[in-house]
Amino acid sequence: MLKSLPDKKKIITFILENAVSVFLIGFIIFMVFTKRSFSTWDNIVNIINESSIYGIAACAMTVVIISGEFDLSASSVFGWSTVLFTMCCNTIGVLGAFVVTILCGALFGAFNGYLVAKVKMPAFVVTLGTMIAIKGLAFVVTKAQPINTDNATLKAIGRIHVGDISIIPMVYVAVAVLFIWFLRNTKFGRDIYATGGNYEVARLSGINVVFSKFIVFTMLGAAAALAAAMYGVRIKAGWAPYGQDLSLYCIAATIIGGTSLLGGNGGVHKTIIGVLLLAVLFNALTLLGVSGSMQKFVRGLVLITVIMLDAIVAKRRKDR
Amino acid sequence: MNQKRFIDVVRNNGIILVILLLIIVTGIIERNFLTFNNLLNVLRQVSVVGIVACGMTYCIIGGAFDLSVGSVVSLAGVITILNINAGVNEYIAILYGLLAGVAVGVINGVLISLIDGRTGEAFIVTYGMQVVVASIALFPSNGLFISGRISDGFFKSMGQGVMPIIIFLSIAIVMEFVLKKAKYGRVMTFIGGNMDVAKMSGINIKLNRISYFIISGVLAGLGGVVLCSRVTSSNPTAGLNYEMDVIAAVVVGGTPMSGGSGSVMRTVMGAVIIGIMSNALNILGITAYHQQIVKGILILIAVGMDILNKQLKLKEMAHVKVFA
Amino acid sequence: MRDGKLVGEHLVKETSRPEIIELMVGRAMDAEYPPRSVKPGELVLSVKNLNRGTQLKDISFDLHKGEILGIAGLVGAGRTELAEAIFGADPPDSGTIEIYGKPVSIRSTREGKLNSLGMVTEDRKETGLVLDTTLTKNITITKLDAVKKGVVISKGLENKVASEYVEKLNIRTPSIHQTLFNLSGGNQQKVVLAKWLFSNAEIMIFDEPTRGIDIGAKYEIYCLMNTLTEQGKSIIMISSELPEVLSMSDRLLVMHKGQIKGELTGQDMTGDKVMELVIE
Numbered sequence: 001m002l003k004s005l006p007d008k009k010k011i012i013t014f015i016l017e018n019a020v021s022v023f024l025i026g027f028i029i030f031m032v033f034t035k036r037s038f039s040t041w042d043n044i045v046n047i048i049n050e051s052s053i054y055g056i057a058a059c060a061m062t063v064v065i066i067s068g069e070f071d072l073s074a075s076s077v078f079g080w081s082t083v084l085f086t087m088c089c090n091t092i093g094v095l096g097a098f099v100v101t102i103l104c105g106a107l108f109g110a111f112n113g114y115l116v117a118k119v120k121m122p123a124f125v126v127t128l129g130t131m132i133a134i135k136g137l138a139f140v141v142t143k144a145q146p147i148n149t150d151n152a153t154l155k156a157i158g159r160i161h162v163g164d165i166s167i168i169p170m171v172y173v174a175v176a177v178l179f180i181w182f183l184r185n186t187k188f189g190r191d192i193y194a195t196g197g198n199y200e201v202a203r204l205s206g207i208n209v210v211f212s213k214f215i216v217f218t219m220l221g222a223a224a225a226l227a228a229a230m231y232g233v234r235i236k237a238g239w240a241p242y243g244q245d246l247s248l249y250c251i252a253a254t255i256i257g258g259t260s261l262l263g264g265n266g267g268v269h270k271t272i273i274g275v276l277l278l279a280v281l282f283n284a285l286t287l288l289g290v291s292g293s294m295q296k297f298v299r300g301l302v303l304i305t306v307i308m309l310d311a312i313v314a315k316r317r318k319d320r
Numbered sequence: 321m322n323q324k325r326f327i328d329v330v331r332n333n334g335i336i337l338v339i340l341l342l343i344i345v346t347g348i349i350e351r352n353f354l355t356f357n358n359l360l361n362v363l364r365q366v367s368v369v370g371i372v373a374c375g376m377t378y379c380i381i382g383g384a385f386d387l388s389v390g391s392v393v394s395l396a397g398v399i400t401i402l403n404i405n406a407g408v409n410e411y412i413a414i415l416y417g418l419l420a421g422v423a424v425g426v427i428n429g430v431l432i433s434l435i436d437g438r439t440g441e442a443f444i445v446t447y448g449m450q451v452v453v454a455s456i457a458l459f460p461s462n463g464l465f466i467s468g469r470i471s472d473g474f475f476k477s478m479g480q481g482v483m484p485i486i487i488f489l490s491i492a493i494v495m496e497f498v499l500k501k502a503k504y505g506r507v508m509t510f511i512g513g514n515m516d517v518a519k520m521s522g523i524n525i526k527l528n529r530i531s532y533f534i535i536s537g538v539l540a541g542l543g544g545v546v547l548c549s550r551v552t553s554s555n556p557t558a559g560l561n562y563e564m565d566v567i568a569a570v571v572v573g574g575t576p577m578s579g580g581s582g583s584v585m586r587t588v589m590g591a592v593i594i595g596i597m598s599n600a601l602n603i604l605g606i607t608a609y610h611q612q613i614v615k616g617i618l619i620l621i622a623v624g625m626d627i628l629n630k631q632l633k634l635k636e637m638a639h640v641k642v643f644a
Numbered sequence: 645m646r647d648g649k650l651v652g653e654h655l656v657k658e659t660s661r662p663e664i665i666e667l668m669v670g671r672a673m674d675a676e677y678p679p680r681s682v683k684p685g686e687l688v689l690s691v692k693n694l695n696r697g698t699q700l701k702d703i704s705f706d707l708h709k710g711e712i713l714g715i716a717g718l719v720g721a722g723r724t725e726l727a728e729a730i731f732g733a734d735p736p737d738s739g740t741i742e743i744y745g746k747p748v749s750i751r752s753t754r755e756g757k758l759n760s761l762g763m764v765t766e767d768r769k770e771t772g773l774v775l776d777t778t779l780t781k782n783i784t785i786t787k788l789d790a791v792k793k794g795v796v797i798s799k800g801l802e803n804k805v806a807s808e809y810v811e812k813l814n815i816r817t818p819s820i821h822q823t824l825f826n827l828s829g830g831n832q833q834k835v836v837l838a839k840w841l842f843s844n845a846e847i848m849i850f851d852e853p854t855r856g857i858d859i860g861a862k863y864e865i866y867c868l869m870n871t872l873t874e875q876g877k878s879i880i881m882i883s884s885e886l887p888e889v890l891s892m893s894d895r896l897l898v899m900h901k902g903q904i905k906g907e908l909t910g911q912d913m914t915g916d917k918v919m920e921l922v923i924e
Contacts, residue, residue, distance in 0.1 A: 070440070115620070120631075122577050124385075124443070125623045132564060133616025139609035248447060261440045293458035300451030304431065307444045311435035501796045503788040509777070510785055516771040520733060521785050521839065522757030580774070 016313050024277045031284050038287055045164045051279030052172035053231050054249050055272070059179045060223030061250035062271040064216045066183070068196035068263030069116060069123040070251055071217060074224040076134035077108050078243030081228030083138050086238030089151040097154075097232075102225045108134060109221020110214070117213035131247075138240035146239035149232075158233045168230045175223065179268040192216060196263025248303075253278055256306045260314060278302075346600040353603055359596075360482070366569075366595035367484035368393075368543045368550070370588060372562065373569040374492050375539030377587045380570055381499070382532040383512035383579035384442035388428060389540035389566055391453035392421050393559030396544030398457050400475075401468045401554035410475040414545050421541025422534055424453055429530030438515070439579075446533075450563070457556045466554045479549030487546060489588070491539070496584040508532070513580030568615055569594055572622045576630075594618075646670060669860040676859070677891040678866050682873045684711035684894055687745065689847055689878065691730065694739035699725045701902045703739070707847065707880060710873045714893030715882045716918050722902040723882045724766055727849045730880075731763045732756035743847070757786065762845030764836050766852045766882075768829075772836045775825045779817060780806035782824060782835055786843035809838035813868065830861025837868065848872070849880045854888065866892060886915045898922060 015022065031038040057074055064071050081101050088097035108130065115126045160167040183189035194202040195212040203209045224246065232238060257274030259266020281302065285295045347354040372389050379386045396417035403413035428449055432442050470476050477483050499505035510518040511528055519525050540559075548554050573590025575582030594615065601611050645651065652667045666672045689707035694700055699722050707713050715723050728734040730741060732750040741748055743759055750756045756763070765771040773782050784791050784802050791801040806820040813834045817827055824832055833853065840848055850869070854862040869879055869892065883889040889896065896908040898921040905921040908914075 115624070119624065119627060121620075121623055121627050124439075125571060125577050125619060128564065128567065129616045129619035129623070131616070132568075132619065133613045136609050136612025136614075136616060140607070140613065144609065251444065255444070261444070293455040293463065296451055296455035296458075300448045300453075300455065302448075303451065304445055304448035307441060307448065308431065308435055311437060311441055315435070503792065503797060506781070506785070506788060506797060510774060513774045513777060514770075517774050518785075519753055520731075520763060520765050520771045522753045522843065523785070524752060524754045580776075 013313075013316060016309060016316070019309055021273060024273065024280065027277075027284065028280060031280075031287075035284075035287050038284060041164070043283065043287070047279050047283050048169050049166060049234075050283070051275050052169040053227050053234070054246060054253075055172045055275045056175050056227040056230065057220070057224045057246055058250040058253045058271050058275050059176050059268045060216075060220040061247070062254045062257075062259055062266065062268050063179065063183065063192060064220050065251070065254050065259055065261060066196045066263055066266060067192045067213055067216045068199065069213065069216070070127070070247075070261070071112060071123065071220050072127040072247045073108070073112060073131040073134060074220055074250060075243050075246040075248075076131045076138065077105050077221055077224040078228045078231075078246045079240050080108075080134050080138040081105055081225040082232055082238035082242045083142050083147060083240060084238070085225075085229045085232040086147045086149045086236075089149040089154050089232070090147075094151060094153040094157065098229055101229050102222050105225025105228075106218050106222040109218040109224075112221065113214035113217030116217060117210045127247075135240065142238075142240055144240060146237055148237045150236065154233060154236060158236070166234075168234060171226070171230055175226070176268055176272055183267055188212070188215070193264055196265075198264070249278065252303050252306065255310055256302070258310075260310060261307070262314070342600055343596055346603060350603045353600065358599070360485075362595045362599045363485050363592065364482075365599075366591045367488040368547045369562070369565050369569060369595075370488045370591040371491060371546065372536075372540045372543040373566045373573075373587050373591050374488075374495050374584050375536035376563075376566045377570050377573075377575055377582060377584050378495065378499075378508065379532050379536045380567075380575055380577060381512045381579055381582040382508045382529060383515060384432065384437070384439060384529065384532065385446060385567070386425075386428060386533060386536040386540075387443065387446040387563050388424055388449040388453055389536060389543075390559035390562030391450045391457060392424050392537055392540035393544035393547060393562055394556055395424075395453050395457040396420050396541035397548035397558050398460055398466070398554045398556055400545050401466055401548050402460055404475065405466065405469050410473050414475060414478075417545045418538055418541045421537040421539070421544075423537070424449060424540075425534035425537025426530065428537065429533035432533070433526040433529055454557070454560075461554070461556055463556055465556075468548065468552045468554065470549075470552055475545075475549055476552075477549075478546050479551070484546050484550065487542070491542075492584050492588045499582075499584055504528075509580055512578075565594070568619055571619050574622070574626065576626055577623065665859055668858065673859070673863065676863065677888070678863065678870055680712070680870055680873075680892070680894065682710045682870070682894075684708035688743065689730075690742040690745075692740045692742075694726070694729055694736045694741075696725065696729055696734070696736045699902050700729060700736060703729075703902075703904055705897055705904060705907070707878050709876060709878055711894045712869060712873060712879045712881055712892055714889040714896040715880065715899060716884075716886065716889050716896055717899035718922060719884060720901075721899040721922075723899050724851055725902070726899070727763060727851055727880070727882060730756070731761050731849060733763075757843055757845070760844065760846035761849070762786075762840030762843060762847070763849045764833070764840065764851060764853060766855070768832050768836050773824050773832060776823055778821050779810070779815070779824060779827075779835055780820045783809055783839045783842055786839045790842070805842060809835075809841065812841075813838055814864065828858075828861070830857040830864065833857060833861075833865060834868075837865075841872075845877070847878050847880070849882070851882045852884065853881065854883075854885070862888075886918065890915065890918075 037043055057078065061071065061074065081104065084104055085097050085101040088100050092100070112126055112130055115121045116123045157167060162170070183192070191202070191207045191212050194205070194207050195209045199209055228243065231242065253274035254266070254271050255261060255274070256277055257266070257270035257272065259270055281298070282295060285298060352358060372393065376386060376389060399420050400413045400417035403416055404410055428446055431445050435441055437445065478487070499508065507518070507523055507528055510521070510523065511525060515525060544559065547558055569591035570587045571577065571590065572593055573583070573586035573588070575586055597614070598611055601614065646668060662672070686709050687706055688709045692704045694703040703726060715726070717723055725734065729736045730750070732753045732755050735751045741750060748759050750759060769775060780802050783806055788797065791798055791805060793801065803820060809815065810817065810820060815831050815834045815838070817831060824835060827835070854865055857865065873879060881889065881892060890913050893913065896913050896918070898905045898908065898918050900922045905924060908917055
């Protein structure tokens, strides 16, 4: 059996497809040798804690992207949810806060889902509209002021630790595992892949594509709300502008991880790497003393590079 | 026949009618609202967003989005003011600002053409550029406002009186003419309508698309120049979240997000409508934050009606099958 | 059924193909394919050693003036890929193309069009026509310069062009401003043809020209192809319908897995010989 591709091409393909993981490992090695403060336990804990909050939402965003759409409003749902969560902690207690916040997030998500799946409005516009509207709502309700809480139960939850790891990474892991299992092992999960892969074919195969698209937005709304609640556990406050960059962060992490924007492939297990890379990258930049605006620069550059690589890989795959 | 035409008019312009209603009601409540001065002021307010929205319209008709316009507005303003303060000839300073827009447009266009990017890729690439350019804008002044030492001259006049409005409207008129009457515009509607068909009809997709981003970039630069002339200072974050307002203007104006058709004049109307609405809401005592909610809902309604319109049209057309 | 009415009901064994065709079309058809009488002339297109990745391997062939060169093969043989390579939609990695003896470099569809090539694609709805715009606009897109008055596109000139082609090609449509969505497959295909006639394409590539078209319209398309070759145009016809490609071609290339397996002419143009070449 003759080899159909020369070796050089195979190597290039491997590098392109796994560029992100390769880069991550290389970068970690670089940092370990360059900055002592990087590889301290404290710093690692920091990275884990930091990335877990957005990570929760990133898992759900991945599912939305697999179904062939994306969602800009997650940022506003996050900001709004931090406010709602804090307000509820001050009034109906922590348990009620969790329930109300997550339900509200799911409702916003369901609204998005309905318009996209049933009315067939383009996701970009729908989530743009809801992003603006929900952000406005958060500002209006709080008159742009942050809200604080010193709910004792909340503080107690925040103090739960296994070793140095707080409860937040544990929730992140639980959510990630749940999503991974759900996508791989349930009919719903596979339906989502089919819907994103080829909507018409999926529809004609009897898959309830409308439901698939609807449910992924609802899940993202709930996940963004949960992430916000976790943030509330950490900082015990809520403010409308929180989570401004959540949507794009999650989309970036998903693509960086290797899930294609076109939908139908990838998975949450890949996004976890994307989240990790972003977290390590920004942690490193801060440690290296890179200024805020420079970090922004790098963030944008990483995003562009990753989407270009993603597209180039897809093109090569098509030509093979 | 008359009844059907009336329904069509409502369907196609529903949003505008609602706003018209709002304007009339506000005009009754507050007599100062409908004065010439006030309306002129509103027009002046929307001019900057309007200029940028014209460029965005071309992008959207051509099948892509340019999310980097907000940062280009900031960057162009920073570059222009810094140059003027350093004593550079004001025309050259303005040119530098515009060139910044051109440069960003070229980069956007080339990157997206390289990967044959559809809407989704264009979205992310231009978003990445937005972040990159925003950080570059912060650079020269370390994120601080810079007050402009502007002497009387062309630059100063750009932001005052009716100049912004004249710049805005003349650009819009020229762009609309090119869109509807010239070869360039016809090609744009094909590329946005179905890129594969355009390609297989012998059209050079890459060059055309790059030009859409360049136009979007240069107009964003122009918007930034006019803006910093109006406020006589440079704000490195002047354009923050601008792209949302710009896209809102295009959406409310009725240009479909799917590309392939649209009108710059309609975008002008969209920008004006949003401006008047903001002004009316201000007068009625509704704060900026409430306005955001309204703006968001407006976008949803505008697009919702567009979609419903399309679905109804499809149903109508399906009954008119031509047999051969 | 025809035109929305039930026109006949028969047991399969009690009817015949000609009878069914007559019911479908509304009149008797003497033959399904019009006879060809054009003698191919000088060399128009010469392709040598075309390669592209794993899709096209060392393709070489010639095309003569007034000729219909058929390309047969199984789905996935690389025929559409070959067409796209020549037309400029997906340029080859190596190889040469000569038109009227002069070597040309075609790296984009625009260059293909400028070199008098035209391509009627496999899927007219996806890549051939913009369905929600008018007939007129779909035709003039290939040579907008010809309908300009100064800098502006002239509606008058455009309409004139569209009306000409509606008449020339017998396109059945209520008006030239009709949205293509409503036209039947055969008429849609004629609009695609019109657009390449408008750009004065001398070498036309037809990829599955009668897919999704009823028998009556198919015959019309075949007649049009004959007329085009009588006018000196040359046609490359890719088809998966063996009867069609065997009847209409002057010469036949057989492709398989990205290569040209052989060429058939005259008496050798039979279904069996084609399959022999494929299986070899």
